[in-house]
Amino acid sequence: MSGYTPALKELIKRVEATRAARVEKARKGEHFPALTMEERQEWLRKYHPDYKKDGRRKLKVGPNKGLELPEEVARLLESKSRLDTKSIDLSRTDYTADLLVIGAGGAGTAAALAAQEAGLKVIVSTKLRHGDSNTVMAEGGIQGATQEGDSPYFHYLDVIGGGHFSNQPGLVAALTNDAPLIIHWLEGLGMMFDKLPDGRMKVRHGGGTCRKRMHSSGDMTGAEIMRVLRDEARNRDNDIKVLEFSPAVEILLDEKGHAAGAVLYNLETKEYYNVRAKSVLIATGGFGRLHIQGFPTTNHYGATADGIVMAYRAGVKLQDIDSTQYHPTGAIYPEQNVGLLITEKVRGLGAQILNTDGEQFCFPLEPRDVESACVIRECLEAGKGVVTPTGRLGVWLDSPMIDLLHGEGTVRKELPAKYIQFKRYEIDISREPMLIYPTLHYQNGGILIDEWAETSIEGLFSAGEVAGGVHGRNRLMGNSLLDVLVFGRRAGLKASEYAKNHKMGGKATLSHVDDFNKEIDNAGIKDPGVSPILLPDYAPDHVRERQVG
């Protein structure tokens, strides 16, 4: 079966019936009114999944003991190590480096490049291939105050307001101040930004922005960034050695409690390797593949929160790890596209969100958590959702408005990847709207860092989605690609300074892992799991039943 079913085609007629009038209003700059600050809070409290009491419980061990978390995250943090620490011979060293980068997405690769430029020898360990990350999946853009009518001052206000003022101000300042430098760095690396003929960057709005500062590369901005950074790292392979399919499973500390390396696990040969390094960066990405509260996710296969697990055992505190971002527009139809991200750029280009009657019910560019709450409210409370043939509930995203507002062919040109992904199932999104519902998108919190990506452990850095505090309890579009590059580069630079002033530490230990395992026993946790889990398991029940012995 392809395209929309006859029943859905009938419903699309209601969307078409109101479209001309809506386009007319949009041309005049007339919007559906945005919520007030008070309404935002109220709607979040009532409809956002983070605020639901069930499915959450208090953490029983570690530096954040007592914090209330989603069950899936709590269980992961209360799991025991994969390693039998006694059978690992830590006197053996398989690799040495000035900097060990764990994770080869945007943050890890940016850090490796910055450290290499400062003269370091870098090893990058990654669970899958170089570039396999959420960075590659980011579509709509990267923010940066590069235009004359904008500045980091206004970018700062947008970020901290979007995060409901729960962000670490120092991290927001670093993020927004460095943004133009990052865009410039990417331009110099040969990234193909969307530009006007004279070279000026094309920019547009995202949810919660007061200025148009979303820079893009079609609708595959993250993929383009990742392709370019990976290509550059490969040009420097004398100094940057990438170990693919070899995730880190524990951090090594030295006798002083400083970062000393990590234990890697070769997924194919099932060997463990010891890497000794003067400094270590955790850049392993987020927790989308934990499927919190059963939500589908837009995330990469490897997004299993390995980094927070390792850091937590080493004694690092986590911030806002109880806060999850649900992207308002995840595809719910066709079934093959379920969970797939529909970039916010679609709304940035003018597409509106509509209920089953073809009516608007919210400002289409609220901050993401608020927008998600609006959609959930319309479906569950107002009962004006559309039901798909597989029983999923959602609302329309009226993408055909884009060509009407900006000219024929805009969808094809500005959203090429999305266009192809739907065209495969015989839906032309420049002619027909999409069906969407919020989907698990981003780990808002994470490892506590300072503005130089340092953690509370000397020599241990963290950057990207795995770290917390930059976005507070809600992130705006286009600030994640920026975050990974700003703090990745800052980590690389600071690690260089650190590595130059420090010798390789003495004896490496895993005693913190033993201590943590004991803490789990002492807390009386029954049947603890084993983590990091490294990869999700999607085997169906009938297969599991036979996987015996």
Add this chain to the structure above:
Amino acid sequence: MADDKKHKTLTTGDRTIPPEGAKMIAIYIMGREYMVPETLTIMKAVEYAGYSYVRGCGCRGGICGACGTFYRYIGDYRLRSGLACQTVAEPNMVIMQLPFFPANRPGYDLDDFTGSPHEELRRLYPEVFKCVGCGTCTRTCPMDIDVMDYIALMKRGDLKGAALKSFDCVMCGLCASRCPAQITQFMAAQFVRRAYGKYILPKAGHLEKRVEEVKSGKYEKLLDGLMAMKQEDVKKLYVEREREPDLAEPGKWMPKETNNL
């Protein structure tokens, strides 16, 4: 070592739970028959059959290039291709994924070309100029890119055209795996896109200026001011922000308040 089986109950998520009465179809994963529910993507069908991916699975959303796949229908001579996460499994499909392909990728220094970008391309990838024009790459591309055409543009020296035409590439390697001239198209295209972005696409002048302003420390002072403010005052500034009109032309619009630019 810890028991690998123990962690299995930690996640569920993407598991396929077919609706009652779902129609089952036969597919052949590397030649072996499995019955799977219809309408699944190849990737989900392979997982439904009981495989756990290590290689050959990445973003699961059609952009990372990890899951390039070849398949044939029983009784049909044609070899077809697609991304496992984007292609729907159909009855009698015989499936083989290509999780890795050895690519030719000579290193280079983007800041120090020995000649023009086109000459540098010729030096790095002389095989591009030996394309026999068979079109197998184009027929193989799961992203519907006209690969042979961008190779032709490269030969002609139209690097802009080649960069734009190859832009949707996910670097899965399927094109190169089928090329009789042994060209690694997707790596040559990566080089061309960066050369185009660096040397042919005009530079953003406003960005250059802004970078100088950032380096002068101008904004650090403004940001320090914001950080020192009480939260109520920052909230007030946030609520009072002036919103740039959606259809304003980049670089033309200026806010009423220009003190903090």
